[in-house]
Amino acid sequence: MSLYLHDIPLDKAKAALKSALEDADLWRVLATENIPLDENALGRVLAEPIWAKNSSPHYHASAMDGFAVRAKDTAGATLTAPLTLQIGEEAQYVDTGDPLPDGFNAVIMIEETEALDVDGEITSAIREPKSIRIRAAVAPWKHVRPLGEDIVATQLVLPAGHILRPVDLGAIAASGHIEIPVSRKPRVAILPTGTELVEIGSELKRGDILEYNSLVLAAQIKKWGGEATRFPITIDNFDLIAERVVEASQNHDLILLNAGSSAGAEDFSAGVVEKLGKLLVHGVAVRPGHPVIIGMINNKPIIGMPGYPVSAALTGEIFVEPMIAKWTGRTPIELATVKVELTRKTTSPAGDDDYIRMAVGRVGERMLAAPLNRGAGVISSLVRADGLAIMPRGIQGAEAGDSVDIHLYRSPAELERTIFCIGSHDMTLDLIAQYLSQRGRRLVSSNVGSLGGLVALKRGEAHLAGSHLLDPETGIYNDSYIAKYLAGTSVRQVMLVKREQGLLIPRANPKKLRELADVTRSGIHFVNRQRGAGTRVLLDYHLNLLGIAPEQVLGYNNEEFTHLGVAAAVASGRADCGLGIAAAAQALDLDFLPLFQERYELIIPEIYFESPLLAPLFEIIEREDFRKTVANMPGYSFGEEK
């Protein structure tokens, strides 16, 4: 039970790591290696400055095809009073790139000369005349690339710590080098541990946890300029883990010991570090990421990474990236920041540095940020994150409307072409996202339910909202809700798709359910959605039409919060059926008994309807191939309501 866990502030933890590395003489570039000057040098970091060995050009070179002359010999030449220069003595033919003959200091373009033969007559042998006639004077060094114009021998071409780009390789070649002194790539061992872990590709049983942290960490290491070795999974066994750590420490510069996500698992890590070396830090006041361990073994740093994927990835960014930067000699990665307005209140523990994943984009004049799922196990929140808000220790959160700094994962240009869609989520939005991404737009959709979407539109926090709000009085979708919640805002309702709702039932329909009224049959256990969910409104509407009272439905008060929760209840046998969409049935391999069609509309404020930002959206939803794909999805159509 985290016997040693004792959170220390993030800055103290960073300082402890730095100081341990300094003591071990490891707070520096690890080593220099000379690599060939070829395209594989791209992205490597210069370990030493590049000083020019030679000048470029290494001689005064003609910049044109023409005749080398002495500028003073051309003085006085005009259109009406041409001068004639003798080839050899006063002029010599040069191609572009040719050395300027000694004593000459300018070039006249061949187009600006008249070639003359031995008799002084114009000749067609324009490159081998006996003399040339010129009709303008030239200034010294005209059309000449002087020695060292590009690079002067002995000058600094590139400083140490520079990350090599394509043009840099050209400049290094031009300055006379054939090899490049770069920092050696740090070697990082990644050791996943945990008895519950299974390798990617395994058949998953309940309780199995896919081990992909080592994959994410290895890719981070590669991206930051290191080389990762992924070790196989080690079960929670002290001796086995210790053995692996010792093995890894032989030929790696850093060991990342990744504990399972079980709260007790990092005890093995801490124990192993304490036994084999020195445990410096056990627990850091950072969220997500608390159970970070830092230690030194055999003069090598070892970091115990938390098991939850978001925690592991952010711990990599916070602790590992700066270390690799120092070891390779480059500047640590510094994300660009942008000031944005928060759409929702967020709270942070006062004692922690809190890293909050954010969706960011412009809606009208405002740059907005919405906090994403805070769960440390939700890797998709990092995939979706446009940036991080960092709430420092001592700050307990921020209010909706507050201005906060976001450290951006994406370029500002990408944010400008982001379409914010808030409201009820639907599979077709995923498909639209895919089409939009081919058209230079990014669809960021946030699932807060239909009503939440209308409220977001009212607040000016989205470009559009997906909505399927049935009015139980009228049986008409959305209209009355828009009138109520978006009064005074001019909006368009775009019918996107008809979506089937039906009963999610076990494969082969063992209880022989045929219609909604069957849920009142004796012994049929129903599972419901929470109050306020669109699907629950739909159920109540149809029960009412059938004259069925909620009390007649066994399990009416048995609530789940998502379509998938309903599906899971049916899949596990806790319920015989529930109302939901076909996709949820498909996701958990259930059967689906279609009952009703509902209208799924996009609600779009007039001001965005005509905007260039949204234009590709309307092109997509009219496309034949898009409509065909949607119609082929289970439970979707564009036809009339049943």
Added chain:
Amino acid sequence: MSLYLHDIPLDKAKAALKSALEDADLWRVLATENIPLDENALGRVLAEPIWAKNSSPHYHASAMDGFAVRAKDTAGATLTAPLTLQIGEEAQYVDTGDPLPDGFNAVIMIEETEALDVDGEITSAIREPKSIRIRAAVAPWKHVRPLGEDIVATQLVLPAGHILRPVDLGAIAASGHIEIPVSRKPRVAILPTGTELVEIGSELKRGDILEYNSLVLAAQIKKWGGEATRFPITIDNFDLIAERVVEASQNHDLILLNAGSSAGAEDFSAGVVEKLGKLLVHGVAVRPGHPVIIGMINNKPIIGMPGYPVSAALTGEIFVEPMIAKWTGRTPIELATVKVELTRKTTSPAGDDDYIRMAVGRVGERMLAAPLNRGAGVISSLVRADGLAIMPRGIQGAEAGDSVDIHLYRSPAELERTIFCIGSHDMTLDLIAQYLSQRGRRLVSSNVGSLGGLVALKRGEAHLAGSHLLDPETGIYNDSYIAKYLAGTSVRQVMLVKREQGLLIPRANPKKLRELADVTRSGIHFVNRQRGAGTRVLLDYHLNLLGIAPEQVLGYNNEEFTHLGVAAAVASGRADCGLGIAAAAQALDLDFLPLFQERYELIIPEIYFESPLLAPLFEIIEREDFRKTVANMPGYSFGEEK
């Protein structure tokens, strides 16, 4: 002589290429390949969208170590009225990550329970009690990670065209995939041609041109997501070039035929393209880059790249990058833009799209851009460039003070830590740049001479200026010039270094020169610097002290514009000596006869003197190791003037 050259506008050339690719059904992702899900997938582009195969978590999972319960069984429990739940029936122990037993819907953290033994007494077997006592109710789904919390089976995980990052690999794994469908890397053949070309590492003779365009192009291709094959140099021979092109077209998607920089050389390229296939474009109204050739051979695109390195690299950015983007399915690279104020007037040809390399940085409140060397052969201008100003066709330039858009090669954060140094250049500035780069600063130095530097300070266009302006009246450096040119601006003069000026002479000093007066000896040819150069002022001052008239110096009017020009004149035997700095002698392997020491000072406006931006500069110039390195450079010292 560019017989076919007929410039067309850039947009027309791009359209011609696109249309030819469309006709050949090549304006699309070339092919999809499935690669293993490992860290080597980093940076690859998804050729197909990733739809989730399974949900994550794939079961309702406990998020804590504790006891799974039914929320309704806990209703009513308070601090003073605890409830007891029987293990098995009402509560079951779960570790973090364990599946929630069927029928349970919440978890109580172990810390919030009291473990009881068979007699109802508190026991230390906290994980295996007979019952637990709780003192608070829990809400449904508390401390539970519901099925699909992260990823729901069938949802879109990532769209096609997405460039894979470390966290994406985790999400792909979590969604049940073991392979990734990515676009095949386009294969690009790079064929350098030109009789004057020599391979990197060759001993350079006058007239040789180092072939490094293929290196830069190959690195560009690699960076953009392709695979390059660098062919050996082909001499200017039509049949040999044609043979190579045919060979390359067999197993590559694109051929880059790089002509030498000679103006006639691209005729071979155009002729080869015309003979083997279809010549679509010969000449594009873009600067630099005019002689671009576009054609199709064997249903493969071929681009004739200009020979000058800047033209070749920019032609890559303009024509090749968007093609590779299309072929791999990603969005073309879009550089961030920033509005800046131009420090100098620039002119552009009205008929061309003009790409101007710019140094960009903040000085005080203003974001400034200074045009860099415009020469197409000056690769170092691309290395130094912070961005590009693109002057479209029809625009003839911009005035100093105009606001222009810069397409940035660097992040805005880098620009904010840039120190602008304008004025006389000195080797020690290179060394300072190297030290600064280790301290999070970037020194951008621009060589406009000492006086130009003072004028730039006056205009507020630099943070500091290097200056060695001798007053011929007083023999004192800088003071009188500062008084005159920076009247009203409070500046500090920081003595940086003493620099020796002396005679650059051939090795072994064949003419036995010993002192400045020797330049008047019969038969000694001198080479001078241009009027206004600091070195010329120094010469005149000392000639005057010695009572020597310019007429007594043979070659006094023989002017060169740089230290290196003087060195080159001596090295080639055109002159016996010239006045210059030791580094110039060293660069061309000459001897150096030290004569005078001059003060090289940094002139720094008071407002920047105390700024955090410049703080590291003063730390550096006081450092022992810095001063030692400078003192070891030929001709430098910190001592008193001679």
